[in-house]
Amino acid sequence: MSHPDQIYTRNTLLGALSANDLALLKPHFCRVDIAREDVLVHADKPVEHVYFLDQGVASIVAAIGSHRPTEVGIFGRDGVSATCLLLGSDRSPHQTFIQVGSGTALRIDTAPYLEAVRASETLRLTLLRFVQTMLVQAAHSTATNAHHRIEARLARWLLMCHDRVDGDEIAITHDFLGLMIAAERSGVTVSLHILEGAGMIRAKRGRVIIRDREMLCELAGDSYGVPEAQYRHLIGPMGRDMDEG
Template sequence: MEGSSAATDAARNNESLVRQAGIGNLLLASLNPDDFALLAPHLQRVQLELNSVIAQAGAPIDTLFFPEAGVIGFADVLKDGQRLAVALTGRDGFVGWPLVLGNDRWPHQAIVRAERGTALRIRAADLVPILAGNERIRTTLLRYASSLVAQMARTIVSNLIHPVECRTARWLLLYHDRVQGDEIAITHEELGVMLGVRRSSITDALHQLEGAGAVRGYRGRVLVRDRARLEALAGETYGFAEAEYRRLLAPTAALA
């Protein structure tokens, strides 16, 4: 009986293991199968509910997330409660990148945006020793962190020198890279908070993008009609960080 019970438990554990085949996260999908096998026993698939906060600035990083679907926004939160967007990630990356740089606390708030999704969750206590013993996994995560720093740097530059309509086009492209389909669930107010501008400025910017035929705005959502036109309107605000991602992680983990 004991042997039968042990065999049953082993079978259940085997069934609960996350399989690499068909996995939604591009970083995990790109790993060598032997490397992924080190992570698999520690991965747990969880739901990402829209607008849920999965990390608070200053809190310890005890859990990391590898999104398979959905969008995660990183934001700086000021003393008055205002949030300013600094970067986005989704199935192209992971949430918890400061840990691989030696920082055990969250520098930003992380919140689920645009649509609900799923992610593979792993405890920091399980991941850290794996990274210490496996250079290939560590390098993959470090390369992603480098590409995200490039995205944040372009956010800073864009906020300093580019007009609101270019910045709005850029953020819509960042979302479009990561949502399923061409429709983005986002309000004028949310975009205004993210860009640190008044709602009326976002309304004017979206009218310009609509007039150019790039998008169409609806109540609480934006439809991307012509991506090439939207990229042209975004100008230099978009493209550099995305090229860095492809350079560092292509061809197996390129943005869709």
């Protein structure tokens, strides 16, 4: 853990802040290591820390009764954890954990984070814009799971994850993929074979390698792109267009 004097971050949400707004947060940041399955937000417990990721992909999951959890949101270096704090709640019914990759994040305690948000209307507005993108993403995920086949849902999730990682390799198991796209493991396995047979991906034990992003976009169709466009409209570049820019 370190307390950086100079803030270097690849987090695009922080990059969208003004110098004055970033200065409100900067003294309270510490850089921490994150690894797969690390929990950032515990369900139904007061949020103690807020994380701005530099690497890795976090999943927000909802659990209903004895049913297995289902992913309801995903973010990486495009966002921040614990959006419930921005909406007046000190806790969330949903758990957030690192699902892909490892690396570092800038962490800030809840109290100084909320103090900064209260002190600056422009900071609050920028962070609320991110909340809006997550609401759009969750709504689009619901529609996608209701109307699209598993192959399209898988293509969409791989594209969303590809937007948030370096390179073309995504470390993920079949069981985790099932949780992410609300599908049984057997359905995920069959869908991976279909995508691999078409040359879109290469599936290996515990990882998926993206081979043809354009074909994945065609398969995902209108299930992919709306939340991403919302982010670009409200906040700035994200995903693969950051590399192009």
